[in-house]
Amino acid sequence: MLIVFIIVAAFIILYCVYGAREVDQYNKSQYRKITKNSFWDVEFDKGKNGEYKIYKSLFQYEMDGASFLFNCYLPMENKGTTEIDAIMIHHSGIYVFESKNYGGWIFGNERNVWWTQSLLGEGYSAQKERFYNPVWQNRTHIKYLRKKLGLLDGKIYSVIVFSDRCEFKDVTIFSDDIILTYQSQLAVSIQEYANKTIFSQEKIKEYYDLLYPYTQLTEEQKQEHIKNLKERLNLRSMQKNKVCPRCESNLVLRVAKKGALGGHEFYGCSNYPKCRYTENKQ
Template structure:
């Protein structure tokens, strides 16, 4: 009897392992065929093991299914006003404009407005503050426009939050600025089809080729950027 129970247990474990393996292989294939996977130099395992990268990838999956043609750039480094580099999470190029996307990995209730210096994450009764992502993205757009020189009217500032965040009280005032939760992102993308075209396919390709080298930094260069940011916060 013990041998029978042991055999059944082994079979169940193998079946579970097989299901998990098949699921992983299926998701790995999706990743490799996605815009994020094609551009990333990292394995699927490294992406899903990192909270920030995993959030960006999940967001990119929705954008990949947008009802219009687009080109994506991920973790793109561009020069900033101090002469160093700044990293932009995602840039979507399409005929509707240049969508500069700041993806946030927070959980719980989110509170904030366009003008406040910091926003608040409330989780399990505790409050955590983080720099206003609208201000952060505004700085990205200014640096990007200085580089591209295509006109400030071409940009859309899009702040996205992942599935665990609940945008409890978030407000914006200026046009061209959007804060969208994960569950609302698909609907937001669909609405963009109503906008007039402001970029040609040729402009999109030129901008893409101009920015693409910024996605190919070495791990050493990226670490230098991280160290520089840490030093700035210490001051």
């Protein structure tokens, strides 16, 4: 009986010490400083937990002079804001993270509006759920980040981070500035990009100071963002998923009048000529 008591007591002590260390480490982090989230809020919220895991995976870059920002709400040209999960400003460039806490099999293509999550159901039947292409989602984030920072091209990487609980079954990425990875492989995936020097420490601080106020919204402003986001998602559904990935305006069916493709139908942005995005009719 005494042995059992000693073993249980030892486990309790170890848990208390480990927990105290984890909480202390969290309270000293940039994530805590910016988000103001408590340790237990992060422990029991999947979205916040995913953001904090990104930070923990990349802590080595903070030691290398990087600065982090979380839940950055940038103003859009039209009504509302776009929220960036996490940003790392490093001497090698700016990394914009989109965190996806999905399980199951993942199917998707950089050029498709919707990706698919497939879960194994009863009787081995697949339960499939569609979700908006995270590459396009992050492309919108980067568009407004570029506008805010005055960066016209290059220097910004789109990083799509999926949970280790999922498996990429058929996912195709074409662009060199897009990094698709699992949570556990995030640090390794970024390492090959992080050896060059583009920004000075002064420039990192300048960008950080410029963006920091957009991470400090009131609860009322955050609720307004959620409301506007729901309206945009409903609009996408009503438009049969045909939305411009560059500016989020409607895509409309048009007919080419000239050239080798004369007479062929294609989708063009309704915001033309300001936006010249097109895609072929499938």
